[in-house]
Amino acid sequence: MRRVSDIVCVFRIQLMSMRKEIGPFLLAALVFPSAMYLFANAISRTEGGEQARLHFLAGSIVFSLSLTSISWLGYLLLENRFMGRLKLFATLPLEPSSYICGFLVFALVQASLGTITLLLLGRFFGAQMRPSLLLALVVLLTVLCLCGLGAVIAARARSFTEGSLLTDALGAGLVLLAPVYYSPEMMPRSLRGVSKLLPTAFAARAVETTLAGNHAVGTEVIVLGVMAVVTLALGFRLTKWREN
Amino acid sequence: MMTLLTTEMKEAAEGCTSSNAAVHVRGLVKRYKDGTEANRGIDLDLSPGELISILGPNGAGKTTFLRQLTTELRPTSGGIEIFGIDAVAAPQQAKQMMGITPQEAGMFESLTVREHFELFARLKRLSRVESRRQTTQVIESLNLVTEAKKRVGLLSGGQRRRVLIGLAFLGHPPLLVLDEPTTGLDPASRLAVWGVIRRAVTDGAAVILSTHYIEEAERLSDRIGVISRGRLIACGSLEELLGCLKRSYRLSYRDPLDPFGKVCERHFASFADAQRQIAHEQFSEYSIARATLEDVYFTLTGERFAERDEIA
Numbered sequence: 001m002r003r004v005s006d007i008v009c010v011f012r013i014q015l016m017s018m019r020k021e022i023g024p025f026l027l028a029a030l031v032f033p034s035a036m037y038l039f040a041n042a043i044s045r046t047e048g049g050e051q052a053r054l055h056f057l058a059g060s061i062v063f064s065l066s067l068t069s070i071s072w073l074g075y076l077l078l079e080n081r082f083m084g085r086l087k088l089f090a091t092l093p094l095e096p097s098s099y100i101c102g103f104l105v106f107a108l109v110q111a112s113l114g115t116i117t118l119l120l121l122g123r124f125f126g127a128q129m130r131p132s133l134l135l136a137l138v139v140l141l142t143v144l145c146l147c148g149l150g151a152v153i154a155a156r157a158r159s160f161t162e163g164s165l166l167t168d169a170l171g172a173g174l175v176l177l178a179p180v181y182y183s184p185e186m187m188p189r190s191l192r193g194v195s196k197l198l199p200t201a202f203a204a205r206a207v208e209t210t211l212a213g214n215h216a217v218g219t220e221v222i223v224l225g226v227m228a229v230v231t232l233a234l235g236f237r238l239t240k241w242r243e244n
Numbered sequence: 245m246m247t248l249l250t251t252e253m254k255e256a257a258e259g260c261t262s263s264n265a266a267v268h269v270r271g272l273v274k275r276y277k278d279g280t281e282a283n284r285g286i287d288l289d290l291s292p293g294e295l296i297s298i299l300g301p302n303g304a305g306k307t308t309f310l311r312q313l314t315t316e317l318r319p320t321s322g323g324i325e326i327f328g329i330d331a332v333a334a335p336q337q338a339k340q341m342m343g344i345t346p347q348e349a350g351m352f353e354s355l356t357v358r359e360h361f362e363l364f365a366r367l368k369r370l371s372r373v374e375s376r377r378q379t380t381q382v383i384e385s386l387n388l389v390t391e392a393k394k395r396v397g398l399l400s401g402g403q404r405r406r407v408l409i410g411l412a413f414l415g416h417p418p419l420l421v422l423d424e425p426t427t428g429l430d431p432a433s434r435l436a437v438w439g440v441i442r443r444a445v446t447d448g449a450a451v452i453l454s455t456h457y458i459e460e461a462e463r464l465s466d467r468i469g470v471i472s473r474g475r476l477i478a479c480g481s482l483e484e485l486l487g488c489l490k491r492s493y494r495l496s497y498r499d500p501l502d503p504f505g506k507v508c509e510r511h512f513a514s515f516a517d518a519q520r521q522i523a524h525e526q527f528s529e530y531s532i533a534r535a536t537l538e539d540v541y542f543t544l545t546g547e548r549f550a551e552r553d554e555i556a
Contacts, residue, residue: 002369009366013352016363020354020397084350088411090316091344092367093336242335243317 003098010089010102014076015109028072029114033064034121040181041125050128057122057129058208059180062200064114065139069146070153071171073107077154078163090241097236104147111143130213138210138217141224142203146174148231149199155238174200199227265289265325266419266450267313272322274308274474282308284474285322292418295441295451296479297461300471301545306454307347309471310423313452314344326419340369343412347423347454353397357388357407360396361414368415375414382410385443387436402429409437413444420444422453426460438464458538468537472545485540493518494539497530511535 018025040056080086089099119131150167157163175181177191178201184192195201206220267290274283282305290296300306311317313324315335324331324338331338351360361382365375383392386406391399396407409425420441426434441464445451455461461468462482469479478485486492491511495518498505512518518532 005369006367009363013355013363016359017352017354080350084348085352087316087346087349088351088364088408089367091314091339091342091346091349091412092364093339093369094367095336242315 003095003101006094006098007101007105010094010099011105011109014103014106017076025068025072025110028067029064029110030117032067033060033114033118036060036063036181037118037121038125053122053127054129054211055204055208056181057118057127058204058211059175061115061118061139061207062142062178062180062204063175064118065111065142065203066146066175066200067171068110068114069107069143069171070150070174071167072110073103073147074150074154074167074171075164077103077151078157078160078167081154081157082160082163086241096239096241100151100232100236100239103151104144107143107147108140111139115139129211131211132213132215134215134217135207135210137221138203138206138224141221141228142199142207144228145199145203145224145231148228148233148235151235152231152238155235155240174198178204180204199224202227266292266294266327267452268323268325268328269313270323272309272312272324273320274305274312274317275320281474283312283319286471286474286476288469288476288479290419290450290452292450293445293448294466295445295453295464296467296469297465298452298454298469298471299456299458299461299541300454304471304545305474306471307423308474310421310452310454314342314346314421315339316346341417341419343415343417343420345409345412345420345422345425347427349408351396351404351407354395356393356395357399358383358392360407361410364411365414370415378414378416382413385413385436385440386410387433402433405429406433406437409440413440416444416447416449418449420449420451420453422451424454424456426455426457434460458536458541462537470541470544478540478544482537485537486535489535489540489543492535492539494533494535495521495530496533497522497525497527500525500527505529 037056037060040059041053080089115135119129122129149170153163153166153170157166177195178198179187179195180200184196187195202220202223206217206224209215209217209220267288269286269288272283272286273281275281286309288296298306298309308317312319313326313331315331315338319332326338327341329338329341355363358379361379362375365378366372370378383389386409388403388406388410391403396404399407405425405428409422412420412422422441425441426437429437438460441451441453445466453464465482467479467481468485470477478488489511491513493512493515495510495512497508497510499508510518510521512521515532522530
């Protein structure tokens, strides 16, 4: 119970801090991904069809998850570390893992808001989809995996500038390098193999499949689960109150 | 300057170690990777209801010492017990007994003062009702009533500092570790903070604070410790420390032979010695005062020593 209460408190602190930072959040979680969806949707009218539209919607959802989980969350973790706020938490009998979990809850709430809004936007623009509860599981695993990456960068960065550059580059780069808005065949041969292994590639495939009403996402769920465990374990391990 | 440590001073330092301690530190050493020894074998005991101030020049190792106490920094060797809890092995448990004000820490700019206190009180395991009650209490005692609903981002440096201090007092922890708590505060705020600290001591809390203000150490402390070059070179009550100076009476006089009336200082072992000197030299303008903690501090640390007249 104590741990849950700690996590809720960290979550509330971040949530209340957002009053001033709602603009950047909306930009990262909604405006950019929506713009990307509309842009890709416009192309799909001329070149693709319903399938392409669903593909782009899935891509935009993953884009939103990546920007909020790596770029935005990583930025907040970096800010806490380099602006001395982490020290404030470190003075408390609070486990570092509870601190990270509070952030994960915060990221999940953001991800839910972003995903629901994009689904509504897709519906409004006529995308035919039959999302199931499996989509929630895919989103959850994607967020956990990407948050783990954000936490690792925030814990290891040598400066605020280095960290924020890395989280920004990774947040957008993981989506642009994955076959999310285009087919893998359009990439240089050397990058095709790597791009298929990115967490965003698995996430986009799983989101697209579940949006189409299919449940055949076993492989993607397992891979995302393993990636989430690995990145989060690293993130938890590297986040420390204590210096040697 | 270690040669200035008198026998009495050594005895006073040894007096800092006792049983039934709120804080029990033995042989604390902190050696950084580059070989710098920030703390070199510090021993210290602190009892409940006692306040000890740690003085020392910049870079002497005060903050390193406090950061090890608060478990933020792992010691190279030595032991720290907080109310019997091994702070090195069980830092979270030890922190449950502590209220900590770090030398520097950031806050959440868009949270109000009250929100800071309430949320951090919850993180200190206080119930919702108790969090609100103690928040109101701390806000009033630190004169933050008019700022309570303001966002922290709009506060002055001194007001922020008071919020940081207030966070340490939430939950009435039995041990307070305050790293230069009143740095940057105006005199009125400093008095308010001193009042809160003294009340906590009266209520039974043990307090260890580092400071650069000698007046603060004099007015607040039951004992004063001086850290220099990583060692606790003296520790004792103000009287004990003053007693370590062999010539603890300071005569200030206007030199009758100097055409500009230069003010000079000399130190004497007794008041009578000083009076004899006045009579002998027929000074017309003079004052005699007991040596202060400042004299002890400068003697021990060697700072400004060259500029001063004979002391011990």
